[in-house]
Amino acid sequence: MADVRHRKRSQYAFVIQQLTSREIKRKYARSYLGIVWSVLNPLLSMAVLSLIFSQLFRRSIENYPIYYLTGYILWQTFTGATTAAMTTLADNKPLLLKVKLPMEVFILTRVYTALINLGYSLIAYVVMLVVFQITPKWTMLLSPGIFLCLFAFSLGMSYILATAYVFFGDVKHLYTVLLTLWMYCSAIFYPVEQLQGFILVVIRNNPLFLYIHSLRQVVMEGTPPGWSVWVQMALWGGGLYLFGHWVFRKNRNRIIQRL
Numbered sequence: 001m002a003d004v005r006h007r008k009r010s011q012y013a014f015v016i017q018q019l020t021s022r023e024i025k026r027k028y029a030r031s032y033l034g035i036v037w038s039v040l041n042p043l044l045s046m047a048v049l050s051l052i053f054s055q056l057f058r059r060s061i062e063n064y065p066i067y068y069l070t071g072y073i074l075w076q077t078f079t080g081a082t083t084a085a086m087t088t089l090a091d092n093k094p095l096l097l098k099v100k101l102p103m104e105v106f107i108l109t110r111v112y113t114a115l116i117n118l119g120y121s122l123i124a125y126v127v128m129l130v131v132f133q134i135t136p137k138w139t140m141l142l143s144p145g146i147f148l149c150l151f152a153f154s155l156g157m158s159y160i161l162a163t164a165y166v167f168f169g170d171v172k173h174l175y176t177v178l179l180t181l182w183m184y185c186s187a188i189f190y191p192v193e194q195l196q197g198f199i200l201v202v203i204r205n206n207p208l209f210l211y212i213h214s215l216r217q218v219v220m221e222g223t224p225p226g227w228s229v230w231v232q233m234a235l236w237g238g239g240l241y242l243f244g245h246w247v248f249r250k251n252r253n254r255i256i257q258r259l
Contacts, residue, residue, distance in 0.1 A: 071188035081114035085158030137222035149237035156240030207236035
């Protein structure tokens with residue numbers, strides 16, 4: 001029995017690998033630079049935003065390009081994973097109905113693709129750390145823990161969105177509006193210290209801001225997040241993953257019928 005389970009897991013891992021490779025090729029199929037855009041995109045975005053805001057925030061933010069880039073790569077990973085995973089069941093409907101594969105495989109594929117793109121973006125990020133003379137710190141070794149919490153959070157949100165999209169296509173448009181609001185509440189390109197009142201409470205309780213702020217701490221300040229922060233990040237990531245997976249499994253049969 002254990003051998004059968006192990007064989008199935010190996011098969012599913014191979015399928016996820018192949019589907020992820022297909023997703024990456026499809027994404028850059030009409031691009032001359034291909035996957036290089038995963039490196040160039042954060043750099044170009046950083047250059048534009050730094051040109052606009054670096055003078056405005058120079059007194060409150062040291063190394064503004066790195067400050068922005070740190071938030072941007074995490075934000076792009078989350079939005080890239082969730083927006084792609086939202087439509088994956090509908091996009092792969094023929095394959096879902098013909099091949100007996102767990103539906104989770106297709107959602108995992110889209111999230112893994114976003115993580116691979118994060119890996120390429122980190123190449124540009126490391127180069128910028130060197131260019132802006134950010135001193136290597138032991139706290140940078142804590143970064144994978146933050147990425148893991150973000151992965152769990154993104155996967156949980158992806159399960160919820162993929163389920164909702166099957167029954168309510170307008171979720172895609174509503175989520176676009178939500179992401180705009182969410183982005184401004186994540187303090188990606190401005191210092192949160194300048195805010196006060198209700199909006200400050202909202203931002204500090206925003207899980208994405210928590211991940212972004214923690215990564216800035218370990219990379220730019222050399223300060224490890226406190227235990228309470230790690231607990232919050234783990235609860236947000238693990239909690240949303242469990243909830244999202246529960247929602248998905250509960251509606252599995254209805255999803256198949258609707259497709």
